[in-house]
Amino acid sequence: MAETLDGTELTCRQIIDFVQAYLDGELPPREQTIFELHLTICPDCVNYLQSYQATQALSKLTGEDEPTESPIPVDLIQAILAARKKT
Numbered sequence: 659m660a661e662t663l664d665g666t667e668l669t670c671r672q673i674i675d676f677v678q679a680y681l682d683g684e685l686p687p688r689e690q691t692i693f694e695l696h697l698t699i700c701p702d703c704v705n706y707l708q709s710y711q712a713t714q715a716l717s718k719l720t721g722e723d724e725p726t727e728s729p730i731p732v733d734l735i736q737a738i739l740a741a742r743k744k745t
């Protein structure tokens with residue numbers, strides 16, 4: 659049985675299931691290869707991955723699950739600015 663990796667072994671639904679593990683670097687090498695191959699043939703999944711990444715980046719920035727309008731507390735910004743003025 660010849661083992662071919664052409665990205666079509668995974669369905670888009672499976673890709674979505676794998677996104678979190680992929681971004682965490684937890685996908686096994688074989689699955690990661692198939693995942694990336696799928697991305698080269700499926701613009702829809704690329705779009706999904708990018709929007710997922712953006713959402714996740716925002717969540718990390720705010721420390722919350724939901725993005726907020728003001729990711730950085732005003733108090734923190736003022737404290738940083740104040741600290742810079744001192745030096």
Ligand SMILES: [Zn+2]
Binds near residue numbers: 670673696700702703
């Ligand atoms: Zn896809």
